[in-house]
Amino acid sequence: MRDYYEVLGVQRGCDDAALKAAFRKLAMEHHPDRNGGCEDATGRFKEINEAYSILSDAQKRAAYDRFGHAGVNGGGGGGGPQGFGDVHDIFNEVFGEAFGEMFGGGRKGRSNGPARGADLRYDLEITLEQAYAGAEVELKVPSSITCEPCNGSGAKPGTNPTTCGTCGGAGRVRATQGFFAIERACPRCGGAGKLVLDPCQACHGAGQVRKERVLSVRIPAGVDDGARIRLAGEGDAGQRGGPRGDLYIFLSVKPHELFERDGLDLLCTVPVPMTTAALGGQIEAPCLMGGENCDGQCKLPVDVPEGVQTGKTIRLKGRGMPSLRNRQRGDLVVELYVETPTHLSARQKELLRELADLCGDKQHPKSANFIGKAKRFWEEVTGV
Structure with a gap:
């Protein structure tokens, strides 16, 4: 009988992590399903499992370290219940965290209870004025809602769904293939655990109906192109009374005919008559209205210095976009364009x-x- 440490290729005194890593590598390499049922691979696989079943148990390992094979109740008897242990339990322990339910480790926390509804996406285009001052908009969102006549059960009013006989109401069935236990959704009830034998006429057994809902959404001042707003619980209705999903609104800002946005700053090109550019003077620049810093004006005076050239920029502090995070505001940057007169007398x-x-x-x-x-x-x- 080979030494168990030699079988797993580890040193005496190795920790549990090293022991488990060695077992995982060898078990995957010599598993019969991966070797076409080869007798040598099957024998090697059982030997590996036997070694790990002893060394992974602290008490058995201590007895083995002191007395050898004789100290583990005849563990050398070729894979009996005490020497080999339950192969499926060993696989659950080692592979469950890596492969989930394939080895039975994924059953924890799985439930066939009410399922959460799907999240929805809505693309909304707004104007720069709405992004600047904020706005209240109404959306018409097609979504799934709980069927009222059957209250989401899918069964005809006055009746109830029956427990699925295939899975016994668990919603999942299990099949064993060699040393592996594979779990999947019940093919008869689709994982619901219940069957609707007499479906509701309103929803045809789905428990949900499609309907267009009208929602009022507040667009905060200062949003930028590509911003996203999440409305919790405004997505599709959940199945079997489960919670609703969320609605995600993706914003795009329509290009403006006068302004360009650069972060919190607004850029605007304003023509200046040649005479005003030469002599100096004052022109008016457009300004977005709204917010506490606007003074109710949609145009602002701009002083033009004498002899100004095309491309000169003048910055008007605090007249740009508001920030979403604080009370800060950007600037309005006015770029002057000296205009040559035409159609002269x-x-x-x-x-x-x-x-x-x-x-x-x-x-x-x-x-x-x-x-x-x-x-x-x-x-x-x-x-x-």
Whole structure:
């Protein structure tokens, strides 16, 4: 009779974790189902199980360490009840946590009670104004609800579902294949544990009906594109009186014709007349209305400095999007675009020509600097 430690390939004094790991590896390698029922593999498999059944028991292991095979009540008798133990129990212990119900370890906590309803998704597009100030919107959500006539049982009013005779009401059946016990949902009742013999006419035995529900949803101020709102208990109804699932609302913000969003900041491009850009002055920029910082205005004055150029940005503090997490607000960033006048009259053209004759390099410093660089470039290329 081989030494049990030698059978499992472990050292004397190894801990339980090392013992279990060695057994798991060898048992999977020599299992008869994986070796076509080979007699050698079957014998080796029984030997491995016998060794583990002794060494995994603290008292038996202590007796074996002291007296050898004689100390474990004739454990060398070829796999009797005391030497080999119950193979199925051993597999439950070692493989249950890794493979769940395949080896019977998944039965704990499993219930054939009321099942929770499915979660639902609803895609909702909102405007930037709604995202800025918040909004109350109504949604029409098609979902499953509990059938009222049968109260979700699926049985005709006045009758009750009967216990499934195949699974005895457990909802699951078990089959043994070699050393393995496989558990699955009962094929007759589908895991419900009960059968509806006289179905409800309203739901045809399903216990649920489809109906469009109207929900009022509050959109918080400051939400961004891609935000998600969870409404607990507003999904599909559960089966057999189980709890409802949840409703998840995925938000998308419709592009705005004036504003672009950058985090909490709002970006807006505002045209500036050429004369205002040259002389300085004041223009008006649009502003989103709503919230405590808006003052009821949908436009804000913007001071334009003298000689401003296209691309200049002016930041208006606290006029951007509100934050979802605190009282902070972003800014409104106004980008100025200097606009050249069109459709000029003869007099207007005459005045512009006179202005062009009077303006020199000081009035057009960027143009003068560019012309100087261009001349040097042409001289280097042409050598003239």
